[in-house]
Amino acid sequence: xxRSTLLTRTAFWLTLAVALVVFLFPIYWMVNTSxxxxxxxxxxxxxxxxxxxxxxxxxxxxxxxxLFRYLINSFIVATGTTIVxxxxxxxxxxxxxxxxxxxxxxxxxxxxxxxMLPETLLIIPYFQLMSKLGLINTYLSLILAYSSFALPFAAxxxxxxxxxxxxxxxxxxxxxxxxxxxxxxxVVLPLARPGLVAVAMFTFLLAWNAYVxxxxxxxxxxxxxxxxxxxNLVGEYQVEWNELMAAALVGxxxxxxxxxxxxxxxxxxxxxxALKG
Amino acid sequence: xxxxNRTAAALPAPRYGRRLKWAxxxxxxxxxxxxxxxxxFVVVFPLGQAFVTSLYRIRGLRSSFVGFDNYVxxxxxxxxxxxxxxxxVFTASxxxxxxxxxxxxxxxLNRVTVARTLFRIAFLMPWIIxxxxxxxxxxxxxxxxxxxxxxxxxxxxxxxxxxxxLGRPWSALVSVILVDVWRGVPFMMLLMLAGLQTIPxxxxxxxxxxxxTPLQQFRYITLPNLAYLMIVGTTLDIINTIRHFDIxxxxxxxxxxxxxxxxxxxxxxxxxxxxxxxxxxxxxxxxLGIVLxxxxxxxxxxxxxxxxxxx
Numbered sequence: 001x002x003r004s005t006l007l008t009r010t011a012f013w014l015t016l017a018v019a020l021v022v023f024l025f026p027i028y029w030m031v032n033t034s035x036x037x038x039x040x041x042x043x044x045x046x047x048x049x050x051x052x053x054x055x056x057x058x059x060x061x062x063x064x065x066x067l068f069r070y071l072i073n074s075f076i077v078a079t080g081t082t083i084v085x086x087x088x089x090x091x092x093x094x095x096x097x098x099x100x101x102x103x104x105x106x107x108x109x110x111x112x113x114x115x116m117l118p119e120t121l122l123i124i125p126y127f128q129l130m131s132k133l134g135l136i137n138t139y140l141s142l143i144l145a146y147s148s149f150a151l152p153f154a155a156x157x158x159x160x161x162x163x164x165x166x167x168x169x170x171x172x173x174x175x176x177x178x179x180x181x182x183x184x185x186x187v188v189l190p191l192a193r194p195g196l197v198a199v200a201m202f203t204f205l206l207a208w209n210a211y212v213x214x215x216x217x218x219x220x221x222x223x224x225x226x227x228x229x230x231x232n233l234v235g236e237y238q239v240e241w242n243e244l245m246a247a248a249l250v251g252x253x254x255x256x257x258x259x260x261x262x263x264x265x266x267x268x269x270x271x272x273x274a275l276k277g
Numbered sequence: 278x279x280x281x282n283r284t285a286a287a288l289p290a291p292r293y294g295r296r297l298k299w300a301x302x303x304x305x306x307x308x309x310x311x312x313x314x315x316x317x318f319v320v321v322f323p324l325g326q327a328f329v330t331s332l333y334r335i336r337g338l339r340s341s342f343v344g345f346d347n348y349v350x351x352x353x354x355x356x357x358x359x360x361x362x363x364x365x366v367f368t369a370s371x372x373x374x375x376x377x378x379x380x381x382x383x384x385x386l387n388r389v390t391v392a393r394t395l396f397r398i399a400f401l402m403p404w405i406i407x408x409x410x411x412x413x414x415x416x417x418x419x420x421x422x423x424x425x426x427x428x429x430x431x432x433x434x435x436x437x438x439x440x441x442x443l444g445r446p447w448s449a450l451v452s453v454i455l456v457d458v459w460r461g462v463p464f465m466m467l468l469m470l471a472g473l474q475t476i477p478x479x480x481x482x483x484x485x486x487x488x489x490t491p492l493q494q495f496r497y498i499t500l501p502n503l504a505y506l507m508i509v510g511t512t513l514d515i516i517n518t519i520r521h522f523d524i525x526x527x528x529x530x531x532x533x534x535x536x537x538x539x540x541x542x543x544x545x546x547x548x549x550x551x552x553x554x555x556x557x558x559x560x561x562x563x564x565l566g567i568v569l570x571x572x573x574x575x576x577x578x579x580x581x582x583x584x585x586x587x588x
Contacts, residue, residue: 016385020396023403026459029425030414042423045432088312095308099301109576114320116572118520120541121561124548125326148319155312180304209407211523212541216549227409231527234413241417248413252406259405260398266405267397270464271471274513275506275579 027252034058034246041241057242058250061233067250069222070229073139077214077225078207080143081150085203086196089155093162093192094184098170108159115152122148123216130217137220145213150203157202157272161195162188194265195272201262202269208255226251331558340555347559357560359535360543367454367539368519374458375514376507379465384499386466387473397470404463412527415456419443443529446536453525453537457518465510472506473499505578512575516568540564 033041035053061067101107126145135141165188173183189196214225224232230251233239259266331347333340351357382400389396403411418426419442427439442452480498489497522541525531531538531546538546540560548557 012385012388016389016396019382019385020399023400023459023462026411026414026418027402027406029418033417044423045428046423046425084315088315091308092312095305099305099308101305101309112576113569113572114316116516116520116568116575117320117324118541118561118564118568120520120522120544121327121558121565122320122323123545124330124554124558124561125323127548128330128554129323129326144319147315148323151312151316151319180308184308205405209409211407211409212526212545215526227407227523230407230413231409234416234527241420241423244413245417248410251410255405255407256402259401263394263398263401266401267467270467274464274468274510275471 030245030248030252033242034249036242038240038242057240057246061239061243061247061250064238065229065233065247066222067226067229067247070224070226071250071254073223074208074225074227076139077142077146078204080139081146081207082200082203084143084147085150085154086158086200088151089158089199090189090192090196091184092155093158094188096159097162097165098167098188111152111156115149115156117149119149119210119212123212126213127216135217137218137223141217142214142225145217146207146210150206153206153273154199154203157199157269158192158195160272161192161199165191194268198265198269198272201259201265202273205255205259205266327558327561330554331562333555335552335554337552343555347555348563351556351559351563356535356538356543357563360538360540360560363450363535363537364519364539366450367457367525367537368515370454371457371461371518372511372514374454375461375465375518376511378458378462380469380503380507382462382466383469383473384495386470397467400466401463403459404461406460408460408521408523409527411460412456412524415452415459416443416528419452444533446533449529449533449536453528456524456528457521460524461514461518465514468506468510469503472503476502508578509575512571512578516571516575519571520564520568540567 032047032049034057035055036047036050037052037054037056040047040050040052095101096104096107122145126141130136130141169187169191170183173187178186209227210225211227211231214228215231218224218228230244230247233244233247332342332344334343334347386393386396386400418424421427421439421441421444424442426442427436430436431439440448443449476498480502481494484494484498519539520541521539522545525537525539525542526545529537531542535543541564544557544560544564547553547560
């Protein structure tokens with residue numbers, strides 16, 4: 001190896017390492033702080049690794065806040081949203097790619113517009129309507145609100161996936177006398193599975209991480225989803241930083257673990273969502 | 278082209294054509310209707326309601342129709358323009374940084390041959406964490422007295438005494454921008470990485486044989502091949518950033534003295550702190566206008582306005 005390639009190689013790995021440290025440091029700091037005993041938080045200089053590490057902060061915050069309840073709420077709402085968005089968008093994607101649609105362009109443009117609506121604009125009518133319907137503090141209100149952005153997104157990605165499934169398969173099945181619904185359920189859906197999985201995961205993550213709708217549509221502390229539950233601890237009297245970081249980790253860990261394992265699907269959905277499926 | 282027409286020979290004879298067409302239409306409608314009816318309820322109707330709300334002055338339980346009065350008041354209100362300015366600064370800085378750093382990281386990752394997936398997961402993590410939760414981590418790191426950022430900056434001598442990052446207008450804006458950069462880079466990085474992987478390696482080999490320097494290769498091969506993705510990705514990122522609410526809401530709530538009050542935060546504060554739903558809806562409709570303008574750029578860039586987005 002010549003000296004110059006050694007030099008570029010070193011520079012390359014050094015840059016990558018620095019970038020990695022910078023981007024992951026906040027996550028490390030969350031973990032590190034959450035494991036500190038209370039006395040250690042206000043040490044200066046701060047400890048980068050606590051030898052007295054403990055789970056006390058977790059026990060303390062869980063004793064005072066129903067974090068597990070928040071996780072369950074988030075799970076119910078995100079799952080509900082995913083089911084609504086994926087099932088409706090699969091039907092749409094099938095209909096859109098299997099039939100000649102007269103206003104195809106208008107349809108696509110409509111989907112894109114809805115997927116780009118500022119959610120802060122929609123919280124006003126949602127707040128008014130849900131108050132009127134008495135649906136504040138219900139899972140239903142959150143699932144409906146989240147579907148407003150999840151469904152267009154899912155439909156958009158799935159149309160791309162469904163397009164890549166050859167229509168000849170449908171035709172062959174049709175000659176064999178299969179109905180449209182049979183074809184959809186038994187021919188196309190199984191073939192679209194990778195796409196469906198990617199979309200489902202992405203929808204779930206969008207719903208899990210969403211904040212503003214839940215902030216407005218839930219007032220009862222038992223109905224908070226995890227993002228609102230954690231953010232609401234900020235600046236609260238009696239909540240120490242190590243407890244806040246423990247709560248943040250409880251909120252972040254489930255998705256970090258799931259999506260690290262299934263990252264391939266997630267990456268697929270992200271790129272497909274930005275471009276064409 | 279209707280896919281079923283291509284196999285017309287195998288399907289019912291032409292004289293049934295008309296009935297077939299009707300059946301086709303009914304079937305198409307059956308597949309498309311559920312999502313559309315649903316979207317009408319969860320998007321179109323609320324949107325209409327938002328517009329109607331923007332025409333009313335609402336104070337508590339009293340509301341009165343005022344026509345476009347809220348619009349006149351909003352566009353003559355200095356708070357709106359200052360918020361728009363903040364939004365533009367926030368969005369422009371964030372998007373520029375997302376793109377530059379995202380592209381840089383993508384170029385690095387594209388050359389990594391070992392543990393690619395692991396690197397990709399690591400860099401994706403900031404994006405996976407809920408922005409509202411990520412913001413709480415930074416609140417702690419930016420804490421003036423015990424926060425690690427002040428400590429690190431002081432120990433390398435970059436600052437002589439602790440900074441109250443979120444307590445002063447300029448540094449608060451810089452802080453929320455940095456947090457959004459941390460969160461938003463992975464998305465751009467992924468897009469750029471996807472783009473880089475589609476560039477044929479032969480192009481680089483040929484360039485190297487011709488004696489092109491790495492910089493020239495970047496300028497004449499990488500950039501032109503990525504241009505499309507960069508335009509689409511940037512437009513999408515602008516749309517996502519200008520409507521972003523979570524980070525700022527959690528970190529500063531728009532303060533201090535409105536220094537970080539971007540349009541979505543102004544909207545929220547107007548609606549739920551000042552209880553002025555009519556004015557808030559007006560801000561929302563104006564924000565929608567801005568987002569729609571960029572959506573049109575996105576649709577044009579992707580040529581979706583032709584052919585329903587078909588390749």
